[in-house]
Amino acid sequence: MKYSKATNYALHTMMYLVASETNKPVGVQQLADKQDVSPTYLSKILTKLVKAGLIESASGAGGGYRLKGRREDVSFLEIIHAVEGTASLFDCCGNTHSQCAIHRVMLASEEAMEQKLRDTKMIELADALPRK
Amino acid sequence: MKYSKATNYALHTMMYLVASETNKPVGVQQLADKQDVSPTYLSKILTKLVKAGLIESASGAGGGYRLKGRREDVSFLEIIHAVEGTASLFDCCGNTHSQCAIHRVMLASEEAMEQKLRDTKMIELADALPRK
DNA sequence: CAATCGCGGACTTTATGTATCTATAATAGT
DNA sequence: ACTATTATAGATACATAAAGTCCGCGATTG
Ligand code: SF4
Ligand code: SF4
Numbered sequence: 001m002k003y004s005k006a007t008n009y010a011l012h013t014m015m016y017l018v019a020s021e022t023n024k025p026v027g028v029q030q031l032a033d034k035q036d037v038s039p040t041y042l043s044k045i046l047t048k049l050v051k052a053g054l055i056e057s058a059s060g061a062g063g064g065y066r067l068k069g070r071r072e073d074v075s076f077l078e079i080i081h082a083v084e085g086t087a088s089l090f091d092c093c094g095n096t097h098s099q100c101a102i103h104r105v106m107l108a109s110e111e112a113m114e115q116k117l118r119d120t121k122m123i124e125l126a127d128a129l130p131r132k
Numbered sequence: 133m134k135y136s137k138a139t140n141y142a143l144h145t146m147m148y149l150v151a152s153e154t155n156k157p158v159g160v161q162q163l164a165d166k167q168d169v170s171p172t173y174l175s176k177i178l179t180k181l182v183k184a185g186l187i188e189s190a191s192g193a194g195g196g197y198r199l200k201g202r203r204e205d206v207s208f209l210e211i212i213h214a215v216e217g218t219a220s221l222f223d224c225c226g227n228t229h230s231q232c233a234i235h236r237v238m239l240a241s242e243e244a245m246e247q248k249l250r251d252t253k254m255i256e257l258a259d260a261l262p263r264k
Numbered sequence: 265c266a267a268t269c270g271c272g273g274a275c276t277t278t279a280t281g282t283a284t285c286t287a288t289a290a291t292a293g294t
Numbered sequence: 295a296c297t298a299t300t301a302t303a304g305a306t307a308c309a310t311a312a313a314g315t316c317c318g319c320g321a322t323t324g
Pocket of ligand 1: 091
């Protein structure tokens, strides 16, 4: 029951992209250097963000990744869901019957966490990031 | 990033113990039957609950498990922490420095979930459980 | 064309979760 | 004291997921 490291990498990358002034594509090599991850692995993670519509990629020389939507809209939850998936943390016997009280409590608590993550946008704290 | 099945078993067992009228020890065999788990495996999980002080065990004939504290006090969070551990879901570079904004957000969201789990006591919904 | 760069699949390696088996220790009833 | 019962702990086996690598393909720039 932990976030995968991939989530960590995705969050840091997105934070960098949101905080960056320009809108030029940034190569995965450059992004990977800042977090000492192998570029190929980071690329695999960022592809998930592309498919989720958070960023877009440009192939070929001078290519890389850049934000797709408005930078003010990027929330923590979107990133986490793109990497970890949107399934519930609590998967019981399959039947998501709303009769079960245990199930309801677990879902409600999970929703409380997601609400906070949905409400917090990356741009809110992009300035607190140490200059790179 | 999912709760382990062990958490599920622990929650159901505790729910049963809280909902039960008597305070007599219940054998692991009986508890395991209700959830189709192997008794030895369930025993290993319940031992964690014992060490966490939630229940107590009685060896020997007529032994088993029973609640230790007051039945009104058992919260979801205690059980989950006993099984999954109390470590943060988001383990980054190790330094829990409060300067990092990302870290703060992740911890805050996690705390929101835990708050809900801490506030919800098992007894509140013990009656909603189907009679067994 | 040639160098650059993201994409995708296959693969290896760890780590964790799940589960069983067995031996040991403690207790109750006889 | 003896025996049946029951929790505990360790070893072991298996399954699944996470973490990371490798390589070839296709797209793009200059
Ligand atoms: S919590 Fe409810 S839905 Fe989930 S396994 Fe238990 S009874 Fe089924
Ligand atoms: S979130 Fe903050 S504390 Fe965690 S790894 Fe990133 S910089 Fe370090």
